[in-house]
Amino acid sequence: MRVIIADSPEAVARMGAEQCIRLLQDKPAAVLGLATGSTPIALYAHLIQRRQQGEVSFRQVRTFNLDEYIGIAPQHPQSYRSFMQKQLFDHIDILPENTHIPSGMGDPMAESRAYEDKIHSAGGIDLQILGLGRNGHIGFNEPTSSLSSRTRAKTLTQETIRDNSRFFSADEEQPHLAITMGIGTILDARKVMLLAAGAAKADAVKAMVEGPISAMHPASALQMHPSALVIVDTEAASKLELIDYYRWVQSETLRVQGAYL
Numbered sequence: 551m552r553v554i555i556a557d558s559p560e561a562v563a564r565m566g567a568e569q570c571i572r573l574l575q576d577k578p579a580a581v582l583g584l585a586t587g588s589t590p591i592a593l594y595a596h597l598i599q600r601r602q603q604g605e606v607s608f609r610q611v612r613t614f615n616l617d618e619y620i621g622i623a624p625q626h627p628q629s630y631r632s633f634m635q636k637q638l639f640d641h642i643d644i645l646p647e648n649t650h651i652p653s654g655m656g657d658p659m660a661e662s663r664a665y666e667d668k669i670h671s672a673g674g675i676d677l678q679i680l681g682l683g684r685n686g687h688i689g690f691n692e693p694t695s696s697l698s699s700r701t702r703a704k705t706l707t708q709e710t711i712r713d714n715s716r717f718f719s720a721d722e723e724q725p726h727l728a729i730t731m732g733i734g735t736i737l738d739a740r741k742v743m744l745l746a747a748g749a750a751k752a753d754a755v756k757a758m759v760e761g762p763i764s765a766m767h768p769a770s771a772l773q774m775h776p777s778a779l780v781i782v783d784t785e786a787a788s789k790l791e792l793i794d795y796y797r798w799v800q801s802e803t804l805r806v807q808g809a810y811l
């Protein structure tokens with residue numbers, strides 16, 4: 551697992567976007583795994599800007615989102631489909647039929663199987679973007695999720711429901727269930743890149759990077775991935791025991807390569 555410590559949330563987003571752009575420049579028909587939540591919004595803003603500047607194209611790109619609420623139609627303002635349209639898809643040259651988000655409306659078991667098949671038929675995910683829950687979840691794989699789980703329905707923890715309540719108004723019913731790629735599905739991606747910013751994520755970052763691999767902290771499963779990149783700001787990195795080592799690796803990389811990444 552490679553840990554990059556950036557000076558600010560903005561730098562986290564910029565570096566994350568740079569990774570996506572490099573991939574798309576090398577492989578214009580790449581398959582991207584995408585996340586929702588507040589963390590990747592600034593990364594998506596960078597991608598939009600770089601698209602507008604003509605530096606990158608999404609014309610051949612296919613995307614698979616991590617998750618979607620169950621019982622919420624795609625047109626619902628709080629659906630992850632609406633989120634992705636607003637934060638990214640409506641502003642880039644991606645073909646609508648190449649964007650995939652699990653459907654929260656059909657039979658969850660059939661939908662989950664079909665989603666796995668679609669990822670497989672696309673040749674697998676080249677780069678999976680991830681955020682990190684305060685309880686260590688990735689996608690909606692809450693603590694005690696099987697580390698080899700595949701796409702399926704999950705019940706959200708009350709903590710996650712509370713954390714996400716900021717997106718719902720008081721009179722809106724907030725879903726308690728979601729379809730999510732499993733941890734096994736995420737680990738199958740050729741590269742994974744997790745972004746986290748802010749002091750509220752510091753405990754989760756420490757457990758993910760330096761804790762034991764445990765279903766109690768689903769993101770710790772990324773320690774088993776051969777190409778996992780973690781980009782965090784100084785606040786999210788503040789509890790890492792080996793922080794000086796990660797910074798040292800960073801400066802050595804800069805010295806040898808002329809860039810952090």
Ligand code: F6R
Nearest residue numbers: 585586587588589681682683689
């Ligand atoms: C979103 C997702 C979640 C979020 C996580 C962090 O598709 O799968 O795992 O990445 O809850 O959310 P934020 O970024 O809002 O802190």
